[in-house]
Amino acid sequence: MMRVVLRKELLELRRSPVLLLSMASLPLVVVAVPVLLLAWLVHAAPEQALASIKDLYDVHAPGGPVVAIGGILAVKWLPMFLVLPIFLPILVAAQSIGGERERRTLEPLLATRVSTLSIVLGKSIAAMVPALAMTWIAAVLFCAGIDAVAGRLLLPDAAWTFAILVLSPLLALFGNAAAVVVSSRILDPRAAQNLSATTVLPLVALLVFELAGRISLGPRFYFALAGGVALADLALIALAIRLFDRERLLTRWR
Amino acid sequence: MAAIEAHGLSKSFGGRPACRDVSFAAERGEVFGFLGPNGAGKTTTLRMLAGLYAPDAGSARVAGCEISPGRPGGAELRARVGLLTESPGFYDRLTARENLLYFAELQRAPQPGRRCDALLDRFALREHADRPFAELSRGMKQKLAIARALVHDPEVILLDEPTVGLDPEATREVRGLIADLAAGNATIVLCTHHLDEVERLCSRAAFIAGRLVGIHEIRRGNLVRIELAEPFQPDAVRALCRSLRVSGTSLFIEPLADVPEIVAALVRAGARVAGVTPQQDRLEDAWLQLLAEARAA
Numbered sequence: 001m002m003r004v005v006l007r008k009e010l011l012e013l014r015r016s017p018v019l020l021l022s023m024a025s026l027p028l029v030v031v032a033v034p035v036l037l038l039a040w041l042v043h044a045a046p047e048q049a050l051a052s053i054k055d056l057y058d059v060h061a062p063g064g065p066v067v068a069i070g071g072i073l074a075v076k077w078l079p080m081f082l083v084l085p086i087f088l089p090i091l092v093a094a095q096s097i098g099g100e101r102e103r104r105t106l107e108p109l110l111a112t113r114v115s116t117l118s119i120v121l122g123k124s125i126a127a128m129v130p131a132l133a134m135t136w137i138a139a140v141l142f143c144a145g146i147d148a149v150a151g152r153l154l155l156p157d158a159a160w161t162f163a164i165l166v167l168s169p170l171l172a173l174f175g176n177a178a179a180v181v182v183s184s185r186i187l188d189p190r191a192a193q194n195l196s197a198t199t200v201l202p203l204v205a206l207l208v209f210e211l212a213g214r215i216s217l218g219p220r221f222y223f224a225l226a227g228g229v230a231l232a233d234l235a236l237i238a239l240a241i242r243l244f245d246r247e248r249l250l251t252r253w254r
Numbered sequence: 255m256a257a258i259e260a261h262g263l264s265k266s267f268g269g270r271p272a273c274r275d276v277s278f279a280a281e282r283g284e285v286f287g288f289l290g291p292n293g294a295g296k297t298t299t300l301r302m303l304a305g306l307y308a309p310d311a312g313s314a315r316v317a318g319c320e321i322s323p324g325r326p327g328g329a330e331l332r333a334r335v336g337l338l339t340e341s342p343g344f345y346d347r348l349t350a351r352e353n354l355l356y357f358a359e360l361q362r363a364p365q366p367g368r369r370c371d372a373l374l375d376r377f378a379l380r381e382h383a384d385r386p387f388a389e390l391s392r393g394m395k396q397k398l399a400i401a402r403a404l405v406h407d408p409e410v411i412l413l414d415e416p417t418v419g420l421d422p423e424a425t426r427e428v429r430g431l432i433a434d435l436a437a438g439n440a441t442i443v444l445c446t447h448h449l450d451e452v453e454r455l456c457s458r459a460a461f462i463a464g465r466l467v468g469i470h471e472i473r474r475g476n477l478v479r480i481e482l483a484e485p486f487q488p489d490a491v492r493a494l495c496r497s498l499r500v501s502g503t504s505l506f507i508e509p510l511a512d513v514p515e516i517v518a519a520l521v522r523a524g525a526r527v528a529g530v531t532p533q534q535d536r537l538e539d540a541w542l543q544l545l546a547e548a549r550a551a
């Protein structure tokens with residue numbers, strides 16, 4: 001039954017080009033900006049700019065300024081790739097319950113034999129699959145771009161591999177479960193989307209501090225983050241299923 | 255055994271009662287009407303019978319499945335009940351066939367593809383099957399919604415306002431479809447505020463106005479109105495009538511004997527008969543009388 005829900009959700013998504021385009025726009029920017037910045041620094045920036053960046057991050061790596069700055073970008077930009085798997089499923093998942101209610105499809109759906117678990121899982125996987133695919137494609141393009149501009153193999157390193165392959169799915173699950181929880185409580189899908197999107201703020205803050213040179217996140221941090229997010233995922237999934245009360249979903253607007 | 259038995263169903267939302275003390279029974283194969291103004295509690299009652307809400311008080315047995323406070327009836331009930339919701343509620347980007355197939359699969363209909371094709375043929379939607387739902391006319395959307403209610407071949411069919419918002423042509427078509435369904439063996443509950451719809455399609459109707467006001471049997475036999483010159487207690491002719499209702503100086507009877515014989519008996523008992531006219535059983539009269547009785551009580 002979950003497969004039936006999943007198939008329908010993916011079919012609807014495939015027929016929503018505007019939504020897919022809006023989902024793809026953020027990864028595009030996340031890849032293009034740092035790669036173009038590095039290319040500009042390599043080809044056009046004066047030595048002074050390179051020197052000041054090296055001073056800011058206290059980098060004295062061998063291999064010349066381009067490799068050093070490529071290395072900095074590789075480390076500092078990673079949190080942005082962790083924002084993607086949280087933010088992208090929210091664009092779909094926040095519509096999951098509120099959207100059904102708005103289109104008046106919720107009552108016919110709940111009047112069928114489909115279980116609560118099948119609805120939640122089907123909708124969740126449908127939100128996560130395109131988000132993860134876009135995140136992974138963006139990561140491959142970013143690594144290839146940085147390596148090409150730097151002229152040597154800088155990425156992926158161990159932290160990147162772990163973050164993209166392990167942490168990204170956990171974060172996607174987190175963003176999606178948060179969106180399902182919010183969507184089951186908030187009537188308006190747009191309001192649900194906005195509220196769910198606030199879950200990315202801690203990661204954005206990390207990114208800002210990292211880029212400002214205030215903190216330096218290493219593999220240990222990402223391991224710990226993965227453990228914490230996994231626990232949060234379990235709690236949120238349990239909450240999502242508990243909040244998905246068929247009667248309450250139909251009557252709450254009253 | 256009745257297909258639906260409801261005993262004192264009550265439901266409120268946020269302390270505001272939506273319906274209370276609704277009791278009735280619908281036999282297998284019967285078309286039973288729910289009549290009442292907007293906001294009277296018809297849809298709430300229907301949703302309880304469909305297993306979407308649990309009642310606050312009372313209980314019901316629908317197609318053999320129990321409904322009681324805290325137990326709205328589970329997947330088993332939903333497998334035996336088909337619900338036409340007030341609004342068609344389909345996915346705009348999916349085609350008519352994809353929409354119907356989705357619900358057929360969710361209801362675990364055997365051979366869902368074939369079942370959908372058969373229903374699309376039956377409802378004259380085959381040539382529109384590959385059009386996105388958003389492009390269908392209001393009448394087509396409603397027919398597709400009725401097809402969805404039937405997709406798993408339910409024992410009980412609950413129809414909530416099936417003709418609301420339809421133009422006269424589509425209304426006629428949908429009423430024809432319901433009449434076809436009624437000719438089958440399914441039990442149908444038709445929820446509407448159109449008296450004529452109930453008169454045409456139902457055998458009995460429950461009047462709901464926050465609570466159950468009364469249940470009226472719709473007779474399509476010969477009803478006679480005897481107009482009297484002054485009020486009179488017609489006890490002398492009760493045995494000659496299948497039913498007898500007094501409204502002021504009017505007697506509405508379903509005769510068991512010949513009408514002249516009944517008139518003669520009335521005259522012998524002292525009544526002054528002013529006129530005799532054949533009469534249709536007007537649901538509107540019954541509705542107004544029941545409302546008046548309820549208000550007086």
